[in-house]
Amino acid sequence: MLCDYLVQILTARVYDIAQETPLDYAQNLSARLNNKLLLKREDMQSVFSFKLRGAYNKMVQLPPDVLAQGAIAASAGNHAQGVALAASHLGTRAIIVMPVTTPQVKVDAVRARGGEVVLYGDTYDDAYAYARQLEAEKGLTFIHPFDDPYVIAGQGTIGMEILRQYQQPIHAIFVAIGGGGLISGIAAYVKRLRPEIKIIGVEPVDADAMSQSLKAGKRVRLPQVGLFADGVAVRLVGEETFRLCQEYVDEIILVDTDHTCAAIKDVFEDTRSILEPAGALAIAGAKAYVEREKIQGQTLIAVACGANMNFDRLRFVAERAEFGERREAIFAVAIPEQRGSLRKFCECIGYRNLTEFNYRIADKKEAHIFVGVQIQNRADAAKMVETFESCGFKTIDLTDDELTKLHLRHMVGGHSSLAHNELLYRFEFPERPGALMKFVSSMSPDWNISLFHYRNNGADYGRIVVGMQVQNHEMEQWQAFIDTLGYRYWDESQNPAYKLFLG
Numbered sequence: 001m002l003c004d005y006l007v008q009i010l011t012a013r014v015y016d017i018a019q020e021t022p023l024d025y026a027q028n029l030s031a032r033l034n035n036k037l038l039l040k041r042e043d044m045q046s047v048f049s050f051k052l053r054g055a056y057n058k059m060v061q062l063p064p065d066v067l068a069q070g071a072i073a074a075s076a077g078n079h080a081q082g083v084a085l086a087a088s089h090l091g092t093r094a095i096i097v098m099p100v101t102t103p104q105v106k107v108d109a110v111r112a113r114g115g116e117v118v119l120y121g122d123t124y125d126d127a128y129a130y131a132r133q134l135e136a137e138k139g140l141t142f143i144h145p146f147d148d149p150y151v152i153a154g155q156g157t158i159g160m161e162i163l164r165q166y167q168q169p170i171h172a173i174f175v176a177i178g179g180g181g182l183i184s185g186i187a188a189y190v191k192r193l194r195p196e197i198k199i200i201g202v203e204p205v206d207a208d209a210m211s212q213s214l215k216a217g218k219r220v221r222l223p224q225v226g227l228f229a230d231g232v233a234v235r236l237v238g239e240e241t242f243r244l245c246q247e248y249v250d251e252i253i254l255v256d257t258d259h260t261c262a263a264i265k266d267v268f269e270d271t272r273s274i275l276e277p278a279g280a281l282a283i284a285g286a287k288a289y290v291e292r293e294k295i296q297g298q299t300l301i302a303v304a305c306g307a308n309m310n311f312d313r314l315r316f317v318a319e320r321a322e323f324g325e326r327r328e329a330i331f332a333v334a335i336p337e338q339r340g341s342l343r344k345f346c347e348c349i350g351y352r353n354l355t356e357f358n359y360r361i362a363d364k365k366e367a368h369i370f371v372g373v374q375i376q377n378r379a380d381a382a383k384m385v386e387t388f389e390s391c392g393f394k395t396i397d398l399t400d401d402e403l404t405k406l407h408l409r410h411m412v413g414g415h416s417s418l419a420h421n422e423l424l425y426r427f428e429f430p431e432r433p434g435a436l437m438k439f440v441s442s443m444s445p446d447w448n449i450s451l452f453h454y455r456n457n458g459a460d461y462g463r464i465v466v467g468m469q470v471q472n473h474e475m476e477q478w479q480a481f482i483d484t485l486g487y488r489y490w491d492e493s494q495n496p497a498y499k500l501f502l503g
Helices: 002-010 027-033 051-060 064-069 078-090 104-112 124-138 149-165 181-193 209-216 239-248 257-271 277-293 311-324 341-349 378-390 402-406 435-441 472-485 496-501
Strands: 023-025 036-041 071-074 094-098 116-119 172-176 198-204 251-255 299-304 328-336 354-360 366-374 394-397 422-430 448-455 461-469 488-491
Touching (some): 002 181, 027 257, 036 277, 051 078, 051 149, 071 078, 094 104, 094 124, 149 181, 172 277, 181 198, 181 239, 209 239, 209 251, 251 257, 257 311, 277 299, 328 378, 341 366, 341 378, 378 394, 402 422, 402 461, 402 496
Parallel strands (some): 036 299, 094 116, 172 198
Antiparallel strands (some): 328 366, 422 461, 422 488, 448 461
16 A cells, blocks of 8 residues: 555646645744744645645546536535635535534635535534435535545655655654544655654544544544634544554644644744644644654744634634743732731742733632733743742632633632532533523523633634532432533532632
């Protein structure tokens, strides 16, 4: 198969509609990392993603009579645009089944390129199943987004371009992984010609299907996936892509939402381009690798694979990028409720810039302050804790606490003597019309809502934190409710930040 893929990549038909994208030097990031970082700019394709390479290479290989019947695909957006553009160029029909959670910018882009969009289901798996059903009903050809040799070969032309564009030593190439088509194609080519180059995949911590599969030695279907990096939100990787990754991929690095947001900001500062979350994964992975390995003076290449970003989502990205860059820390600090304490606390902070400061009297003996402070790095945050403690103030570092970052910072100061038997849960659900009403209406009328916070961050998923008054004898009923609701959830009832500010 190795020689077959080499030949298929060298003879792939992609340049009828795709361009050879530049390999740009990221000056600012390189200086910060003390390594030479090059960005393979697939975000500069006409559909702002690499996906048109594989889609077109697959479709152009179809027999004329089969092609004339039309194509169908399931996609969260980027593959959909590739199929729609390829169909338009080849003069045939394309139906694209997309999850209802797909960012509107991607839906509009598919329609603008002549694709017929059908919105179905909350996830790629839902859309995939329905697309296969329509394939049989309408006599169309299914164009798989990743698990097809022609698609893999089309994506592999990126690896061919990289080695042609940069012929000096390369330490590693970082590639985002969803279903695995992109990294499989690049790895199959690069490892054949330059086996010393490391091929490193990057996945979100909450959508790590390939990482788990490689560890298990077989394909693992995830019960659910995170929705932030929707372009890689795949529960089950492909059979062929899994085989190729087993053979050629050196390792997989997992990154969280904050690190991905920071990478989006990094690329913007170097290029003035805004990548989508999946498009920035490789950059986030490269940064994490450098931090872990402490390497210097090496050449690293990261594939910037997509830029179909919803503008409204930038609010969330900008907020979380500060955490990903370790530029802001959040603390809960307890000080004596007496004169002079607040002044002493401010003296401990010194001349540091505050990003947030919340205080509300709640106890005769002790006051709780919620404060955000600009920092230089994570070690700087640890020094702040030491400073507060040395001043006699009990301190909790909340910088990495999701409940704090998503909700508490916007609703601090809500103790209530009436909130008996209160449970606190966070929920995450696909953002779609009626989702919030579905959540509220499905709860038992016997349960009293004692706390409720919902904030739309402009993303394709919504978040709620709920305080519910549930009696001990109702706990089995409550557990059954949250298990059958179908949303991701976290029990935050023992969260120290909740106990300090809300419980």
